[in-house]
Amino acid sequence: MCRLLGVVSKAPSRLTDTLSDMLEQFTELSGEHADGWGIAAWHDGGLTVVKEAVPAWSSQRYGEATETVTDAAITHIRLATPGLATEPNNTHPFSTGTLAFAHNGFFNPPDAIDELIDPDLLADAGGGTDSERYFLRVLSLLRTGDPVSAIAAAAADIRSRAEFASLNCLLLTKEALYAYTEEDPSSEVSQRRGPEFFRIRYLIEPGRVVVASTGFADSTPASSDRSIRWDVLPHRHVLEIRRSNLRVSVHRFPE
Template sequence: MCRLLGVVTHAPTRLADTLTDLIEPFTGLSREHCDGWGVAAWQPDGELAVSKDVLPAHASPAFAATLAGSVTDAALLHLRMASPGLPTEPRNTHPFSAGALAFAHNGYFAPVEAIDELIDPDLLAGADGDTDSERYFLRVLTRLHDEDPVDALALAAADIRERAQFASLNCLLLTQDALYAYSEENPDSEVSRRRGPDFFRLRYQARAGRVVVASSGIGAQDGDGWSLLPYRQVLEIRRSDLRVSTHLVRGALVGAGG
């Protein structure tokens, strides 16, 4: 299992400064979620920069250097805890990216090939790694051929729900326009029963100049300025004005194939 953290700010700022109150607890989680880290961030020149390492974030000099050196108004961060049997390699390290898109997932589904038939064949042929998470991203990319990011996320999750066993489909998607988050847990999964009802919750906090969305474990609690993202809803944080909205995609509530 993994941990997610996303942020959008009103102006480009060093991530080390933007997340000064969250870096220490988030990095601390890498003592358990220790199979690598990744950061995707929009740079002031309009390029999407992706940095990764297979070392735990707390033991990786590159992690601290990335936070100190990334000047951005929108970023997502990921700490990986690899699913059993999946190797700890750069190609399996989140976030996955394609052009102006970056994606990170917290959870798993099985079997890994459960949605392969729903993925554009060219995208599937170009897969870098072995993870279910990358397949999730490729299904989102396939959906994006015909749908907007909100629908693509929710419907891709529904596709997985129909065809696979899963623990969580929580994910972040970073685009040129916005940061999106999707939340869904299977409470009957072994991980959910063992970890408890808060482990897969995503929460978000909006305050002057900054909106963040985060997995549990960094002090994000109901109240205290944090709001719970309901299951099977998509959170949208616009880069242009920090407008925050949540979306319920009705066609995805039960499931959607094709």
């Protein structure tokens, strides 16, 4: 299992500034989620991805990467599924060209959707994780569809073919940041961790929109009178945050 943090801001700024109230607490979670970290960010017109198979809290490169000047980024810290190697090729975000993808959860068996992945994409798989297969299925669907539909369809494919704990993910493109959430509440992980563990929240403010998994910052729901007000992304919904204007849309898909 892993933790996710994504942000789109009105203007490029260092991540340490854009996420100054959250990044330290998020990084502290790498004491448990200690099997790697990765940051994908738009910088100087291109998508840069930096990642290592070491704990974020102990990595000098992680500290350097959080100083990246960007208006859109995703950050991932990994707690590896038992049996899956802790190595760079299995570390999120996975990326190609102008796309980056990070997953929080697992499905089994990892090859459950291999026959649905375009052969050329599957042949280029760098690691052995279910998460990379999830990304490759999204890439296959993107060849004929849009990101919102591709994420939802990939999740439906996994749901129909595999056991899973969570299909939570972030997808960063040139145009937008997308988030999807779905869990199986009967899975061993959900039963052990509780109903909050796989929740995805988002925060809309004048200069930024943040989307994140739980475990850090203020988890206060939108109905509270507290100053930080997170909204909860319902299961089987796709959140879309446009880079051009911070417009937020929530797309629902049928049960």
